[in-house]
Amino acid sequence: MSDLKTIVKEKLAGGADAFLCLKNEEGTVLPALITDADSPDLEFVDVGESRYPLGRILIDLQREYPDKRFAVLVRGCDERALIELSKLEQIDLDRLVMVGVACSTEEAEACGCPRPYPGDIALGEKVEAAPGREVIDEVESLGDAERLGWWKEQFSRCIKCYGCRNICPMCFCKDCALENPHLVEPGVIPPDFPSFHIIRALDMTGRCIDCGLCEEACPADIPLRSLYRKMQDIMEDKLEYRAGGSVEEKNPLSFLGTEHDIEKLEQE
Protein backbone atom coordinates (compact mmCIF):
# COMPACT_ATOMS: atom_id res chain seq x y z
CA MET A 1 0.00 0.00 0.00
CA SER A 2 1.34 3.43 -0.88
CA ASP A 3 1.87 6.11 1.73
CA LEU A 4 0.46 9.61 1.89
CA LYS A 5 3.63 11.25 0.58
CA THR A 6 3.54 9.16 -2.59
CA ILE A 7 -0.16 9.87 -3.08
CA VAL A 8 0.37 13.62 -2.71
CA LYS A 9 3.06 13.52 -5.40
CA GLU A 10 0.86 11.43 -7.66
CA LYS A 11 -2.07 13.80 -7.36
CA LEU A 12 0.11 16.86 -7.99
CA ALA A 13 1.55 15.18 -11.07
CA GLY A 14 -1.93 14.06 -12.15
CA GLY A 15 -3.61 17.47 -12.43
CA ALA A 16 -4.24 18.73 -8.90
CA ASP A 17 -2.86 22.21 -8.26
CA ALA A 18 -2.57 21.67 -4.53
CA PHE A 19 -3.08 18.99 -1.91
CA LEU A 20 -4.70 19.79 1.42
CA CYS A 21 -3.96 17.51 4.36
CA LEU A 22 -2.38 17.54 7.82
CA LYS A 23 1.30 17.62 8.68
CA ASN A 24 3.01 16.63 11.88
CA GLU A 25 6.08 18.69 12.67
CA GLU A 26 7.69 17.22 15.76
CA GLY A 27 4.39 16.60 17.44
CA THR A 28 2.60 19.74 16.28
CA VAL A 29 -0.22 18.87 13.92
CA LEU A 30 -1.27 21.55 11.46
CA PRO A 31 -3.13 21.79 8.18
CA ALA A 32 -0.78 21.82 5.19
CA LEU A 33 -1.36 22.92 1.62
CA ILE A 34 1.20 21.29 -0.64
CA THR A 35 1.52 23.03 -3.98
CA ASP A 36 4.55 21.30 -5.49
CA ALA A 37 6.52 18.12 -5.18
CA ASP A 38 9.57 19.97 -3.83
CA SER A 39 7.70 21.45 -0.90
CA PRO A 40 9.59 20.98 2.39
CA ASP A 41 6.23 20.24 4.03
CA LEU A 42 6.03 17.01 2.09
CA GLU A 43 8.39 15.42 4.62
CA PHE A 44 5.88 16.04 7.38
CA VAL A 45 2.56 15.07 5.79
CA ASP A 46 0.85 12.59 8.04
CA VAL A 47 -2.50 10.86 8.30
CA GLY A 48 -2.02 10.56 12.06
CA GLU A 49 -4.90 10.34 14.47
CA SER A 50 -5.82 13.99 14.54
CA ARG A 51 -8.90 15.34 12.88
CA TYR A 52 -9.51 18.81 11.61
CA PRO A 53 -12.40 20.19 9.53
CA LEU A 54 -10.36 20.72 6.36
CA GLY A 55 -13.57 21.48 4.48
CA ARG A 56 -13.69 24.87 6.18
CA ILE A 57 -10.32 25.72 4.65
CA LEU A 58 -11.41 24.33 1.29
CA ILE A 59 -14.43 26.62 1.18
CA ASP A 60 -12.10 29.62 1.33
CA LEU A 61 -9.55 28.10 -1.03
CA GLN A 62 -12.10 27.30 -3.71
CA ARG A 63 -13.51 30.79 -3.46
CA GLU A 64 -10.13 32.43 -3.61
CA TYR A 65 -8.87 30.25 -6.48
CA PRO A 66 -11.85 29.49 -8.72
CA ASP A 67 -9.71 27.94 -11.50
CA LYS A 68 -7.66 25.64 -9.34
CA ARG A 69 -8.19 21.97 -8.71
CA PHE A 70 -7.60 20.81 -5.16
CA ALA A 71 -7.00 17.38 -3.75
CA VAL A 72 -7.87 16.73 -0.13
CA LEU A 73 -7.37 13.98 2.38
CA VAL A 74 -10.71 12.79 3.74
CA ARG A 75 -11.93 10.48 6.46
CA GLY A 76 -15.54 9.27 6.36
CA CYS A 77 -16.74 12.33 8.25
CA ASP A 78 -14.82 14.74 5.99
CA GLU A 79 -16.37 13.16 2.93
CA ARG A 80 -19.87 13.46 4.37
CA ALA A 81 -19.18 17.10 5.22
CA LEU A 82 -17.95 17.90 1.71
CA ILE A 83 -20.97 16.23 0.14
CA GLU A 84 -23.36 18.18 2.30
CA LEU A 85 -21.41 21.41 1.80
CA SER A 86 -21.67 20.95 -1.96
CA LYS A 87 -25.45 20.83 -1.66
CA LEU A 88 -25.28 24.02 0.36
CA GLU A 89 -23.33 25.63 -2.50
CA GLN A 90 -20.18 25.98 -0.43
CA ILE A 91 -17.99 23.37 -2.11
CA ASP A 92 -17.63 22.49 -5.77
CA LEU A 93 -17.06 18.74 -5.95
CA ASP A 94 -16.16 18.95 -9.64
CA ARG A 95 -12.98 20.80 -8.78
CA LEU A 96 -12.07 18.45 -6.00
CA VAL A 97 -10.28 15.14 -5.74
CA MET A 98 -10.89 13.28 -2.51
CA VAL A 99 -8.27 10.88 -1.22
CA GLY A 100 -9.93 8.59 1.29
CA VAL A 101 -8.59 7.29 4.59
CA ALA A 102 -10.41 4.59 6.51
CA CYS A 103 -10.19 5.05 10.26
CA SER A 104 -8.60 2.26 12.29
CA THR A 105 -10.68 0.02 14.54
CA GLU A 106 -9.49 1.89 17.65
CA GLU A 107 -10.23 5.27 16.10
CA ALA A 108 -13.63 4.19 14.85
CA GLU A 109 -14.64 2.69 18.18
CA ALA A 110 -13.38 5.64 20.19
CA CYS A 111 -15.27 8.01 17.90
CA GLY A 112 -18.49 6.05 17.51
CA CYS A 113 -18.72 7.10 13.89
CA PRO A 114 -21.74 5.96 11.88
CA ARG A 115 -19.49 5.28 8.85
CA PRO A 116 -15.77 5.48 9.62
CA TYR A 117 -14.65 5.27 6.01
CA PRO A 118 -15.19 7.23 2.79
CA GLY A 119 -16.53 5.90 -0.51
CA ASP A 120 -13.11 5.32 -2.06
CA ILE A 121 -10.39 4.17 0.28
CA ALA A 122 -6.77 4.90 -0.62
CA LEU A 123 -5.28 4.39 2.82
CA GLY A 124 -6.26 2.07 5.67
CA GLU A 125 -8.75 -0.78 5.95
CA LYS A 126 -12.48 -0.44 6.18
CA VAL A 127 -14.00 -1.26 9.58
CA GLU A 128 -17.48 -0.69 10.95
CA ALA A 129 -18.43 1.03 14.19
CA ALA A 130 -21.69 1.72 15.95
CA PRO A 131 -22.82 5.16 17.06
CA GLY A 132 -23.67 5.18 20.77
CA ARG A 133 -27.31 5.60 21.75
CA GLU A 134 -26.83 5.73 25.54
CA VAL A 135 -27.50 9.42 25.98
CA ILE A 136 -30.53 9.43 23.67
CA ASP A 137 -31.95 6.37 25.43
CA GLU A 138 -31.35 7.92 28.82
CA VAL A 139 -33.14 11.13 27.85
CA GLU A 140 -36.01 9.24 26.27
CA SER A 141 -36.54 7.19 29.40
CA LEU A 142 -37.40 10.40 31.28
CA GLY A 143 -40.73 12.21 31.48
CA ASP A 144 -41.11 15.77 30.18
CA ALA A 145 -40.23 17.62 33.37
CA GLU A 146 -37.21 15.44 34.13
CA ARG A 147 -35.98 15.77 30.56
CA LEU A 148 -36.11 19.50 30.73
CA GLY A 149 -34.25 19.44 34.03
CA TRP A 150 -31.68 17.05 32.61
CA TRP A 151 -30.93 19.29 29.67
CA LYS A 152 -30.98 22.40 31.80
CA GLU A 153 -28.31 20.89 33.99
CA GLN A 154 -26.20 19.93 30.98
CA PHE A 155 -26.52 23.31 29.30
CA SER A 156 -25.90 25.20 32.55
CA ARG A 157 -22.25 24.20 32.24
CA CYS A 158 -21.90 26.01 28.90
CA ILE A 159 -19.37 28.83 29.02
CA LYS A 160 -20.42 30.09 25.58
CA CYS A 161 -16.96 29.71 24.13
CA TYR A 162 -18.47 28.97 20.69
CA GLY A 163 -16.02 26.09 20.33
CA CYS A 164 -18.83 23.81 19.11
CA ARG A 165 -19.64 26.18 16.30
CA ASN A 166 -16.08 27.12 15.49
CA ILE A 167 -14.89 23.55 14.99
CA CYS A 168 -18.01 22.36 13.14
CA PRO A 169 -17.30 21.50 9.50
CA MET A 170 -20.90 22.41 8.66
CA CYS A 171 -20.89 25.94 10.10
CA PHE A 172 -20.01 28.60 7.56
CA CYS A 173 -22.55 31.42 7.97
CA LYS A 174 -21.14 34.92 8.11
CA ASP A 175 -23.98 35.99 10.36
CA CYS A 176 -24.50 33.47 13.16
CA ALA A 177 -27.86 33.21 14.92
CA LEU A 178 -25.99 32.38 18.12
CA GLU A 179 -24.62 35.90 18.10
CA ASN A 180 -27.94 37.57 17.36
CA PRO A 181 -28.75 39.63 20.47
CA HIS A 182 -32.48 39.12 19.89
CA LEU A 183 -32.06 35.37 20.24
CA VAL A 184 -29.17 35.01 22.66
CA GLU A 185 -28.57 37.77 25.14
CA PRO A 186 -24.98 39.02 24.88
CA GLY A 187 -22.72 38.78 27.91
CA VAL A 188 -24.81 36.20 29.75
CA ILE A 189 -23.27 32.91 30.87
CA PRO A 190 -24.57 30.28 30.77
CA PRO A 191 -26.49 31.36 27.69
CA ASP A 192 -30.27 31.60 27.73
CA PHE A 193 -31.94 28.25 28.24
CA PRO A 194 -32.86 26.71 25.93
CA SER A 195 -32.48 29.11 23.00
CA PHE A 196 -28.72 28.89 22.44
CA HIS A 197 -28.58 25.11 22.26
CA ILE A 198 -31.92 24.51 20.64
CA ILE A 199 -31.12 27.01 17.89
CA ARG A 200 -27.89 25.22 17.17
CA ALA A 201 -29.71 21.88 17.21
CA LEU A 202 -32.34 23.14 14.76
CA ASP A 203 -29.75 24.62 12.45
CA MET A 204 -27.85 21.36 12.44
CA THR A 205 -30.95 19.37 11.50
CA GLY A 206 -30.42 17.89 8.07
CA ARG A 207 -26.90 19.29 8.14
CA CYS A 208 -24.85 17.66 10.93
CA ILE A 209 -22.80 14.80 9.52
CA ASP A 210 -22.04 13.31 12.93
CA CYS A 211 -18.30 13.84 13.14
CA GLY A 212 -18.35 14.51 16.87
CA LEU A 213 -15.83 17.33 16.70
CA CYS A 214 -18.16 19.65 18.66
CA GLU A 215 -18.45 17.30 21.58
CA GLU A 216 -14.71 16.68 21.49
CA ALA A 217 -14.07 20.42 21.58
CA CYS A 218 -16.59 21.28 24.28
CA PRO A 219 -14.77 22.10 27.52
CA ALA A 220 -17.98 21.54 29.48
CA ASP A 221 -18.62 17.95 28.36
CA ILE A 222 -22.08 18.70 27.06
CA PRO A 223 -23.47 15.73 25.07
CA LEU A 224 -23.87 17.82 21.92
CA ARG A 225 -23.33 15.00 19.50
CA SER A 226 -26.20 13.01 20.92
CA LEU A 227 -28.49 16.02 20.69
CA TYR A 228 -27.63 16.55 17.03
CA ARG A 229 -27.77 12.83 16.36
CA LYS A 230 -31.31 12.78 17.65
CA MET A 231 -32.13 15.68 15.34
CA GLN A 232 -30.86 13.66 12.38
CA ASP A 233 -33.03 10.73 13.47
CA ILE A 234 -36.02 13.08 13.53
CA MET A 235 -35.10 14.37 10.08
CA GLU A 236 -34.86 10.85 8.72
CA ASP A 237 -38.02 9.70 10.40
CA LYS A 238 -40.17 12.68 9.37
CA LEU A 239 -38.60 13.95 6.17
CA GLU A 240 -36.64 10.93 4.99
CA TYR A 241 -33.32 12.68 4.74
CA ARG A 242 -29.91 12.15 6.29
CA ALA A 243 -27.12 14.65 5.79
CA GLY A 244 -23.91 13.60 4.07
CA GLY A 245 -25.38 10.67 2.19
CA SER A 246 -25.94 10.89 -1.54
CA VAL A 247 -24.76 13.82 -3.64
CA GLU A 248 -28.03 14.00 -5.60
CA GLU A 249 -30.65 13.81 -2.88
CA LYS A 250 -31.78 17.25 -1.72
CA ASN A 251 -32.51 18.36 1.82
CA PRO A 252 -36.33 18.68 2.06
CA LEU A 253 -35.92 21.81 4.17
CA SER A 254 -34.15 23.45 1.23
CA PHE A 255 -37.04 23.29 -1.26
CA LEU A 256 -40.80 23.48 -1.07
CA GLY A 257 -41.74 20.10 -2.53
CA THR A 258 -45.08 18.80 -3.70
CA GLU A 259 -48.55 18.72 -2.25
CA HIS A 260 -48.28 14.95 -2.18
CA ASP A 261 -45.24 15.10 0.15
CA ILE A 262 -47.11 17.35 2.55
CA GLU A 263 -50.26 15.27 2.56
CA LYS A 264 -48.18 12.20 3.34
CA LEU A 265 -46.47 14.07 6.15
CA GLU A 266 -49.73 15.23 7.67
CA GLN A 267 -51.32 11.81 7.63
CA GLU A 268 -48.81 10.45 10.10
Place this chain on the structure above:
Amino acid sequence: MAEESKKNDEEDIRILAFLCNWCSYAGADLAGVSRFQYPPNVLDVRVMCTGTISPYFVIKAFQEGMDGVLIAGCHIGDCHYLKGNYMTAKRFQVLREALKFLGLEEGRLRLEWVSAAEGEKYADVIRSFTEEVKALGPSPLRGKKAAKAEVGA
Protein backbone atom coordinates in the same frame (compact mmCIF):
# COMPACT_ATOMS: atom_id res chain seq x y z
CA MET B 1 -53.14 30.22 49.31
CA ALA B 2 -51.50 27.69 47.01
CA GLU B 3 -54.88 27.02 45.46
CA GLU B 4 -55.35 30.67 44.77
CA SER B 5 -51.98 31.17 43.15
CA LYS B 6 -52.56 28.15 40.94
CA LYS B 7 -55.84 29.68 39.84
CA ASN B 8 -54.15 32.97 39.04
CA ASP B 9 -51.52 31.15 37.05
CA GLU B 10 -54.21 29.51 34.99
CA GLU B 11 -55.83 32.81 34.23
CA ASP B 12 -52.45 34.22 33.34
CA ILE B 13 -51.82 31.66 30.66
CA ARG B 14 -50.37 33.43 27.66
CA ILE B 15 -50.52 32.15 24.14
CA LEU B 16 -48.82 33.61 21.13
CA ALA B 17 -50.63 33.01 17.84
CA PHE B 18 -48.89 33.52 14.53
CA LEU B 19 -51.71 34.15 12.09
CA CYS B 20 -51.41 34.25 8.34
CA ASN B 21 -52.73 37.50 6.93
CA TRP B 22 -54.67 35.85 4.13
CA CYS B 23 -56.64 33.27 6.05
CA SER B 24 -56.41 32.75 9.79
CA TYR B 25 -56.10 36.43 10.58
CA ALA B 26 -59.27 37.01 8.60
CA GLY B 27 -60.73 33.91 10.27
CA ALA B 28 -59.97 35.47 13.65
CA ASP B 29 -61.60 38.66 12.51
CA LEU B 30 -64.67 36.79 11.38
CA ALA B 31 -64.84 35.00 14.70
CA GLY B 32 -64.83 38.39 16.39
CA VAL B 33 -67.42 39.95 14.08
CA SER B 34 -69.63 36.87 14.45
CA ARG B 35 -69.30 37.20 18.23
CA PHE B 36 -68.13 33.65 18.75
CA GLN B 37 -66.90 33.37 22.33
CA TYR B 38 -63.25 32.52 22.80
CA PRO B 39 -60.77 33.11 25.62
CA PRO B 40 -58.78 36.34 25.77
CA ASN B 41 -55.38 34.82 26.53
CA VAL B 42 -54.06 35.10 23.02
CA LEU B 43 -51.58 37.58 21.64
CA ASP B 44 -51.71 37.72 17.83
CA VAL B 45 -48.83 38.23 15.47
CA ARG B 46 -49.93 38.77 11.90
CA VAL B 47 -47.54 37.37 9.30
CA MET B 48 -47.82 37.51 5.51
CA CYS B 49 -47.55 33.72 5.21
CA THR B 50 -46.82 30.96 7.72
CA GLY B 51 -43.82 30.13 5.55
CA THR B 52 -42.15 33.27 6.91
CA ILE B 53 -42.19 31.93 10.46
CA SER B 54 -38.71 30.91 11.41
CA PRO B 55 -38.48 28.25 14.11
CA TYR B 56 -36.39 30.86 15.93
CA PHE B 57 -39.57 32.91 16.43
CA VAL B 58 -41.21 30.04 18.24
CA ILE B 59 -38.16 29.46 20.41
CA LYS B 60 -38.07 33.16 21.17
CA ALA B 61 -41.74 33.13 22.15
CA PHE B 62 -41.15 30.35 24.67
CA GLN B 63 -37.98 32.02 25.86
CA GLU B 64 -39.95 35.19 26.55
CA GLY B 65 -42.35 33.25 28.71
CA MET B 66 -45.23 32.26 26.44
CA ASP B 67 -47.06 29.17 27.67
CA GLY B 68 -48.26 28.05 24.26
CA VAL B 69 -47.58 28.90 20.62
CA LEU B 70 -50.10 28.50 17.84
CA ILE B 71 -49.31 28.74 14.15
CA ALA B 72 -52.37 29.10 11.96
CA GLY B 73 -52.32 29.40 8.21
CA CYS B 74 -54.01 28.62 4.93
CA HIS B 75 -55.04 25.06 4.14
CA ILE B 76 -52.58 23.11 2.01
CA GLY B 77 -53.33 24.08 -1.57
CA ASP B 78 -54.71 27.49 -0.57
CA CYS B 79 -51.54 29.37 0.42
CA HIS B 80 -51.57 32.84 -1.10
CA TYR B 81 -47.98 32.25 -2.17
CA LEU B 82 -48.88 28.75 -3.38
CA LYS B 83 -46.43 26.65 -1.37
CA GLY B 84 -45.30 28.74 1.60
CA ASN B 85 -47.18 26.50 4.00
CA TYR B 86 -45.41 23.39 2.68
CA MET B 87 -42.34 24.73 4.41
CA THR B 88 -44.39 25.43 7.53
CA ALA B 89 -45.62 21.84 7.63
CA LYS B 90 -42.10 20.43 7.29
CA ARG B 91 -40.46 22.75 9.78
CA PHE B 92 -43.23 22.14 12.25
CA GLN B 93 -42.53 18.41 12.35
CA VAL B 94 -38.88 19.00 13.15
CA LEU B 95 -39.55 21.71 15.70
CA ARG B 96 -42.20 19.72 17.53
CA GLU B 97 -39.94 16.69 17.84
CA ALA B 98 -37.00 18.83 18.96
CA LEU B 99 -39.04 20.42 21.72
CA LYS B 100 -40.32 17.00 22.75
CA PHE B 101 -36.78 15.70 23.05
CA LEU B 102 -35.93 18.73 25.14
CA GLY B 103 -38.82 17.98 27.46
CA LEU B 104 -41.32 20.71 26.65
CA GLU B 105 -44.83 19.27 26.70
CA GLU B 106 -46.11 18.53 23.21
CA GLY B 107 -49.41 20.33 23.81
CA ARG B 108 -47.75 23.74 23.98
CA LEU B 109 -47.15 23.98 20.27
CA ARG B 110 -49.85 23.61 17.66
CA LEU B 111 -50.27 24.01 13.92
CA GLU B 112 -53.73 24.52 12.42
CA TRP B 113 -55.04 25.36 8.99
CA VAL B 114 -57.89 27.88 9.26
CA SER B 115 -59.36 29.67 6.25
CA ALA B 116 -60.81 33.18 6.14
CA ALA B 117 -64.30 31.66 6.10
CA GLU B 118 -63.73 29.50 9.16
CA GLY B 119 -64.51 31.94 11.97
CA GLU B 120 -66.12 29.24 14.01
CA LYS B 121 -63.20 26.89 13.51
CA TYR B 122 -60.87 29.64 14.66
CA ALA B 123 -62.88 30.10 17.85
CA ASP B 124 -62.86 26.32 18.41
CA VAL B 125 -59.13 26.10 17.90
CA ILE B 126 -58.48 28.90 20.37
CA ARG B 127 -60.85 27.37 22.88
CA SER B 128 -59.39 23.90 22.72
CA PHE B 129 -55.78 25.09 22.60
CA THR B 130 -56.30 27.41 25.57
CA GLU B 131 -57.90 24.55 27.50
CA GLU B 132 -54.98 22.30 26.68
CA VAL B 133 -52.36 24.85 27.69
CA LYS B 134 -54.28 25.75 30.84
CA ALA B 135 -54.31 22.12 31.84
CA LEU B 136 -50.53 22.04 31.41
CA GLY B 137 -50.16 25.20 33.48
CA PRO B 138 -47.49 27.87 33.10
CA SER B 139 -44.58 26.92 30.89
CA PRO B 140 -41.52 25.52 32.64
CA LEU B 141 -39.48 27.77 30.37
CA ARG B 142 -40.94 30.90 31.89
CA GLY B 143 -37.83 32.56 33.19
CA LYS B 144 -36.61 35.91 34.27
CA LYS B 145 -38.09 37.55 31.21
CA ALA B 146 -41.47 35.94 31.67
CA ALA B 147 -44.55 37.52 33.15
CA LYS B 148 -43.82 40.89 31.57
CA ALA B 149 -45.61 40.59 28.26
CA GLU B 150 -49.17 41.71 28.72
CA VAL B 151 -51.77 39.85 26.78
CA GLY B 152 -54.42 42.02 25.27
CA ALA B 153 -52.45 45.20 25.94
